[in-house]
Amino acid sequence: MIEFRKEFFANERDDDLNEIGKPTRRQDILGHVTGRSPFFDDHQFDGLLHLRCVRSPHHHARIRRVDASQAEKMPGVVRVLTGKDVPANLNTLLSLLDFGIDDEPILSDKKVAYRGEPVAAVIAATEAQARAAVKAVRVDWEVLPHVLDVEEAIKPGAPKVLDIYPNNKFVYHGKYDHQKLRFGDVEAAFASADHIVEGRYQMSPIEQAPIETCGAIAAPEQNGRYVCYTSTQALFFSLGTAAKVLQTPSSKLHFVGGTVGGGFGGKVDSIHEPLAILGAMLTGRPVKYAWDREEEMQVGAPRGAERWYIKDAVNRDGRITARKFIGYFDSGAYTRLSSYAIIKGVGHLPGPYTIPNVYADVYCVYTNRTPATAMRGFGITGVDFAIETHMDKVAETVGLNPIELRILNSYRDGDMKAHRREAKNCALVECCQVVAEKAGVTLSAEAKAATSMTGGGGERARIPNYTATDQNGRVEGFDTGSYARKGGGTSPVSASAPPNPQPARAPQPASPPPSAKTPEQAPPRSGPPPQPPGARPAASRSGAMRFSSLAGFRRR
Amino acid sequence: MAKKPVNFTLNGDARAAFAEDGQNLLEFLRRGVGDMSPKYGCGQGTCGACTVMIDGETQLSCLVLAEAVDGKEVRTASGLPSPALDPLQVAFMENFAAQCGYCTPGMLVSARALLDRNPRPSREEVIEAISGNLCRCTGYETIIQAILAVAEGRVRA
Amino acid sequence: MTSTVLTVATMGEAASAVAQGATFFAGGTIIMRDINAGTAAASLVRTTDPSLKQIRISGETVTLGAGVTMANILANRDLAFLHPVARLVGGPQVRNMGTVGGNLFAPHPYGDFAVALLALGARVVMAGQGGARPVDDLLRDGTRSPGLVAAVEFARPRSGTFGFLKVSRVKPKGVSVLSVSALLPREGGRIRGARVAWGAMGPRPQRGTSAERALEGQSLTAETMGRAAAAAAEGLNPETDAIATDWYRREVAGVHLRRMLEQMERG
Numbered sequence: 001m002i003e004f005r006k007e008f009f010a011n012e013r014d015d016d017l018n019e020i021g022k023p024t025r026r027q028d029i030l031g032h033v034t035g036r037s038p039f040f041d042d043h044q045f046d047g048l049l050h051l052r053c054v055r056s057p058h059h060h061a062r063i064r065r066v067d068a069s070q071a072e073k074m075p076g077v078v079r080v081l082t083g084k085d086v087p088a089n090l091n092t093l094l095s096l097l098d099f100g101i102d103d104e105p106i107l108s109d110k111k112v113a114y115r116g117e118p119v120a121a122v123i124a125a126t127e128a129q130a131r132a133a134v135k136a137v138r139v140d141w142e143v144l145p146h147v148l149d150v151e152e153a154i155k156p157g158a159p160k161v162l163d164i165y166p167n168n169k170f171v172y173h174g175k176y177d178h179q180k181l182r183f184g185d186v187e188a189a190f191a192s193a194d195h196i197v198e199g200r201y202q203m204s205p206i207e208q209a210p211i212e213t214c215g216a217i218a219a220p221e222q223n224g225r226y227v228c229y230t231s232t233q234a235l236f237f238s239l240g241t242a243a244k245v246l247q248t249p250s251s252k253l254h255f256v257g258g259t260v261g262g263g264f265g266g267k268v269d270s271i272h273e274p275l276a277i278l279g280a281m282l283t284g285r286p287v288k289y290a291w292d293r294e295e296e297m298q299v300g301a302p303r304g305a306e307r308w309y310i311k312d313a314v315n316r317d318g319r320i321t322a323r324k325f326i327g328y329f330d331s332g333a334y335t336r337l338s339s340y341a342i343i344k345g346v347g348h349l350p351g352p353y354t355i356p357n358v359y360a361d362v363y364c365v366y367t368n369r370t371p372a373t374a375m376r377g378f379g380i381t382g383v384d385f386a387i388e389t390h391m392d393k394v395a396e397t398v399g400l401n402p403i404e405l406r407i408l409n410s411y412r413d414g415d416m417k418a419h420r421r422e423a424k425n426c427a428l429v430e431c432c433q434v435v436a437e438k439a440g441v442t443l444s445a446e447a448k449a450a451t452s453m454t455g456g457g458g459e460r461a462r463i464p465n466y467t468a469t470d471q472n473g474r475v476e477g478f479d480t481g482s483y484a485r486k487g488g489g490t491s492p493v494s495a496s497a498p499p500n501p502q503p504a505r506a507p508q509p510a511s512p513p514p515s516a517k518t519p520e521q522a523p524p525r526s527g528p529p530p531q532p533p534g535a536r537p538a539a540s541r542s543g544a545m546r547f548s549s550l551a552g553f554r555r556r
Numbered sequence: 557m558a559k560k561p562v563n564f565t566l567n568g569d570a571r572a573a574f575a576e577d578g579q580n581l582l583e584f585l586r587r588g589v590g591d592m593s594p595k596y597g598c599g600q601g602t603c604g605a606c607t608v609m610i611d612g613e614t615q616l617s618c619l620v621l622a623e624a625v626d627g628k629e630v631r632t633a634s635g636l637p638s639p640a641l642d643p644l645q646v647a648f649m650e651n652f653a654a655q656c657g658y659c660t661p662g663m664l665v666s667a668r669a670l671l672d673r674n675p676r677p678s679r680e681e682v683i684e685a686i687s688g689n690l691c692r693c694t695g696y697e698t699i700i701q702a703i704l705a706v707a708e709g710r711v712r713a
Numbered sequence: 714m715t716s717t718v719l720t721v722a723t724m725g726e727a728a729s730a731v732a733q734g735a736t737f738f739a740g741g742t743i744i745m746r747d748i749n750a751g752t753a754a755a756s757l758v759r760t761t762d763p764s765l766k767q768i769r770i771s772g773e774t775v776t777l778g779a780g781v782t783m784a785n786i787l788a789n790r791d792l793a794f795l796h797p798v799a800r801l802v803g804g805p806q807v808r809n810m811g812t813v814g815g816n817l818f819a820p821h822p823y824g825d826f827a828v829a830l831l832a833l834g835a836r837v838v839m840a841g842q843g844g845a846r847p848v849d850d851l852l853r854d855g856t857r858s859p860g861l862v863a864a865v866e867f868a869r870p871r872s873g874t875f876g877f878l879k880v881s882r883v884k885p886k887g888v889s890v891l892s893v894s895a896l897l898p899r900e901g902g903r904i905r906g907a908r909v910a911w912g913a914m915g916p917r918p919q920r921g922t923s924a925e926r927a928l929e930g931q932s933l934t935a936e937t938m939g940r941a942a943a944a945a946a947e948g949l950n951p952e953t954d955a956i957a958t959d960w961y962r963r964e965v966a967g968v969h970l971r972r973m974l975e976q977m978e979r980g
Contacts, residue, residue, distance in 0.1 A: 211659050
């Protein structure tokens with residue numbers, strides 16, 4: 001049952017809550033309880049065709065030949081699509097946000113890098129006919145060695161998952177094969193510590209498992225437009241992706257969404273809309289592309305696996321003086337959102353604790369597993385599991401109650417975080433105190449008396465005089481284009497950059513697709529006054545403030 | 557492919573439609589008859605989103621052969637109001653027992669079948685009755701609370 | 714592949730279709746999954762014959778028509794000893810659909826009701842064939858079609874001699890880590906004719922012969938239970954699946970056997 005503890009931070013809040021603590025009726029709930037909420041698959045179309053993909057049975061293989069001639073003759077089959085039917089058959093999910101190199105085909109035609117990767121799509125009158133025809137598509141595979149473990153994948157000689165990223169590692173800021181965080185000098189702290197506490201933590205991939213599987217239905221409208229009903233969680237993301245992949249102005253695409261049968265991050269990848277619309281374009285008929293449950297589990301992108309190594313320097317009294325992280329995110333076969341998840345994750349280190357020396361090297365690693373994507377707090381959850389398990393280990397080492405240890409090391413208002421931001425509105429101490437009370441744990445007088453509003457700042461507000469830096473993991477001669485470069489250029493991707501040029505028949509647009517450009521071109525709103533020049537380091541970068549956490553700077 | 561005529565009752569109304577060979581009841585109700593309230597979640601009898609009542613018993617429409625309901629009475633969530641909302645529907649609205657709403661129709665059918673058979677179920681009996689219906693976002697507690705609210709007479713439609 | 718379903722009025726017609734190679738469609742909870750996935754047999758047959766749904770109890774003999782559902786069993790007060798088994802098969806909807814006959818053919822890790830039938834020493838009546846054969850024979854060879862199962866019959870166990878336990882990670886509805894069942898008739902306090910059956914400890918439900926040997930001729934003491942538990946996993950080769958590894962299943966088999974025996978002892 002929910003309990004409101006209004007005694008906390010009472011002076012920071014007007015006690016005039018109108019909604020909190022009272023039941024609220026959802027605006028869409030009448031549709032839900034009468035079974036009338038319009039999910040994407042609840043739209044009826046005459047002559048609806050069904051699209052299903054031919055998928056790789058191998059973790060890693062070169063495609064020698066795709067032969068659809070038998071399948072094309074099967075009953076009900078209207079058309080079989082392969083990579084050459086896709087106008088721009090290479091994409092990366094965050095390209096609309098100017099982050100990452102296009103690395104993933106819509107329908108792969110050269111090689112596959114994970115089991116279940118689509119290489120062709122059958123469009124047929126019924127789903128059963130599409131299933132039958134999928135089995136009749138012959139693919140001549142040259143099976144390649146594969147790698148399924150992050151630390152195996154970065155060893156010399158490991159199978160190369162993606163040609164464009166050297167040593168199976170994403171390249172950050174065009175410079176490093178990992179994301180760095182340096183604050184103070186952890187090695188010096190380790191040398192003088194009472195205890196060194198080390199741990200290795202691992203989290204497996206987690207499937208979002210929405211009850212409604214991902215899918216979309218597209219159909220021709222009038223005037224050359226196409227309507228697309230979709231389960232997407234990110235309607236404009238999907239719209240922009242479809243416009244880019246199909247090389248079609250977004251004004252030609254009429255997206256309808258907003259009713260999502262559970263998403264949890266698993267419905268942002270915009271996989272279905274481009275192919276459903278392409279099917280509708282090429283057949284002139286409504287086309288549905290939806291995963292069945294097995295596909296949702298096998299090829300639906302999960303929260304990625306993570307592996308963490310944590311090393312702490314700890315004083316006898318339980319104060320943590322240094323924390324070092326080496327982290328490996330399993331991106332799977334393609335980038336999707338993993339590179340971004342790591343920036344978010346590193347921004348979260350070392351957890352909600354004031355530690356004067358922090359070090360992190362975090363790698364985005366490609367393996368031949370299902371690509372990873374968003375899921376509720378992704379980038380944070382895995383490392384939080386690692387940090388909090390490690391905190392218990394530290395507590396055990398120094399003989400402190402784990403709650404007490406957390407209170408001792410918690411952020412307090414005014415502390416300097418490892419990202420050189422001041423901690424504000426902290427509340428972990430109070431949360432720990434309530435947990436102790438509920439769990440029947442007796443705290444020391446000091447821990448009981450602690451508050452988030454006292455004890456911070458001062459010495460704890462200082463950035464260390466000396467921070468140890470290094471050039472480890474420096475990647476030479478790698479040009480990513482503009483992505484994630486603070487104050488960088490405006491071109492979406494440098495076409496000349498990748499060691500392996502992109503296929504010529506998937507031309508890069510000369511300028512970003514219209515959908516991506518629209519926000520930049522929109523006239524400034526008349527409301528708030530413009531920011532004074534120079535107030536923001538990245539103000540010169542057109543459109544760069546759209547999604548600031550990507551580039552490592554913030555709005556506030 | 558042979559089409560088979562199916563004469564049945566859907567939410568009290570006599571209906572007739574043709575089923576494809578091997579077509580499941582879920583597809584038949586949705587595409588053939590136009591009742592969109594049962595949902596596809598797995599096609600393998602695991603999630604319960606497609607739950608309907610057949611002659612008063614809950615069944616998984618994705619695993620029922622469409623032609624097998626010939627001569628039978630089928631009830632779905634869209635037929636719960638008669639014509640006012642079923643107390644269960646009101647209770648689900650009042651108790652925030654639906655978030656995305658995708659599992660809700662199946663959940664309501666299971667709850668209705670329970671109350672028809674046992675108007676005053678215990679909490680354990682409610683849990684048992686909805687154990688074949690998976691929910692990923694609402695959380696089961698509010699759903700249990702909503703069903704108990706009806707069982708305990710705390711909701712009037 | 715698209716499947717064709719033939720509906721016939723009598724069991725005899727269904728049996729002829731099965732004899733000609735058709736696959737019998739009972740409750741649908743297994744076959745319909747294959748139809749949906751396009752992997753079912755091309756030719757299926759089902760029947761509306763009401764005799765398949767009969768439950769007969771005469772004297773000490775119980776006969777369950779192959780089309781009797783788990784819910785039918787739960788609704789029958791004379792079959793109370795089977796309620797703890799039927800209640801643990803699937804969720805409520807599956808229990809309204811899944812049949813006694815179908816459960817005999819359910820692939821790993823399903824088929825918990827068949828485990829109980831194996832322990833009970835049930836005999837299987839085939840449509841159009843005289844007599845009945847031990848359910849052991851049917852479960853042993855899952856590759857050949859035996860014909861159409863019309864019913865199963867078995868002696869009602871004496872009070873306190875029949876036990877069943879299903880272990881699943883999710884409750885109240887979850888598939889088996891394993892299930893175990895036993896029939897331990899007593900003569901003068903000694904176990905005579907012990908039958909132990911395991912589910913999810915191999916591709917099909919199977920007898921636990923090593924545990925049976927440990928129990929046979931003994932009284933059900935803590936010591937006997939311990940010996941049976943220690944021998945439980947001998948000769949069993951469970952599969953590794955999403956629920957548990959073969960190692961885990963073997964490791965915990967004895968623990969759960971002992972729990973079931975203790976439960977039987979408590980009554």
